[in-house]
Amino acid sequence: MPLALAYSADFPAIADTVFILPAGTRELPVTAAADLPEPARQYVAARLQADDKLISVNQYTHHHYYVVAEDNKTADLSTEALRKAGHKLHAQLKADEVAELYICNLTATGGALALAEGLALTAYQFEGYKTDEKSKKPAVLQQLTLVGPDLSAEQVQELDGVLQGVYLARDLVNMPYSHLNATQLAQQFEEAGEAAGFHVEVLDLVRIEALRMGGLLAVNQGSPEPPTFTIMEYKPAGATNARPIVLVGKGVVYDTGGLSLKPTPNSMDLMKCDMAGSAVVVGVLTALAKNNVPLHVIGLVPATDNRPGGPALAPGDVITMYSGLTVEVMNTDAEGRLILADALAFAKKYEPQLVLDYATLTGSAVRAIGIEGTVYMGTADEDTMLALKKAGNATHERLVEFPLWDEYADHIKSPIADISNLGKAEAGAISAGKFLERFTEGYPWVHFDIAGPAFLTAPDSYRGKGGTGTAIRSTYAFLKGLVG
Structure with a gap:
């Protein structure tokens, strides 16, 4: 605590x-x-x-x-x-x-x-x-x-609520796969919801199959453990937003890269942190609920590990996503965007005011700006993007906006499917964002690539070593600013 x-x-x-x-x-x-x-x-x-x-x-x-x-x-x-x-x-x-x-x-x-x-x-x-x-x-x-x-006592209590969200996220990111598979992650969400005061529903494999979440199911094919899809909802009386804000978090509890196997050491041995996006979602919801912020917010987390076993997804396979789009999977290590895409398409059913997604998605983002900040991009209006940037500056969880120009759509073209899950060698963080954009029709959306600051291999001031809980304090500040 x-x-x-x-x-x-x-x-x-x-x-x-x-x-x-x-x-x-x-x-x-x-x-x-x-x-x-x-x-x-x-x-x-x-x-x-x-x-x-x-x-x-x-x-x-x-x-x-x-x-x-x-x-x-x-x-x-x-x-x-x-x-x-x-x-x-x-x-x-x-x-x-x-x-x-x-x-x-x-x-x-x-x-x-x-x-x-x-x-x-x-x-x-x-x-x-x-x-x-x-x-x-x-x-x-x-x-x-x-x-x-x-x-005031209220200000101190509010800081305490935010810190509890950050601590929870850090704990989850630091937990190894032996203690945090997809089912156990969902159980942690249930416990967090009970402690803070938000509703949690966990969809199991049967319900995920019934929904035809092709991205999540495909990534899970090589795993001995079933996937989960968790829906968390914080809806206080007197919420000021008529339509909910939806937070989506990547929940890859361990990533080997699948058949496109990651090198080790210095890569695969850190992959327990690949669910840090999901930790942001539950951390923010915890902070909001602890502090009784009057906003209706929904969290969605698709969760699985990515393994090369049995009938694992293979490079060159074509899968059909929840949205109906087909994807040629050219690299099974570009799996995070596959499970996020199903969740982003699912978010449309809530007719959201805004959707924010968080993921340790690309090494490209880390190479571009290091561990000092987060890459973000999206289709939200300029006022929203600026408000997010200001919240990032205020909390020192700084944001760097990358473009989503139409030309980047060419990076993910496929000769045999609607899109490919792998872009060109250049602009990897952007092509990943461009992939996600295809699944966000009907609402404004912002994507946060937290691959750099989410997990640190050496101590860095108060961020420490290991899971940092990055993006929770800035997202909380942004959302608090929306309260009318």
């Missing part, structure tokens, strides 16, 4: 406390030095003069920490600097074995929430499956209490 977050109007005299100081501070404010002896005040003042951004004072009964905010080119970047300061502060708190921390913001603008966010995301630990008590390292930091007149 995330750290416990709480709000207080004030903080005790003797408590581990961090003070956020305005950028450029050279003298310690009285508010932040009430119980400091003179030598300690002089020490802090000297460190401020030296332009230190993180200062620690051990009072023996408690600690004082000082974080100096930064002035950056934009307010969003200044907020991000505080999240990263939270990451650095966490290392000091861990060394000092601090269990409960008060956060007091002394800047003119709100900073406690950003610092707390960085701290909480850094503090995340995947509990895993260790049985040896000696190897377990329980987290020391247990609670953050945010203090200040610029805050």
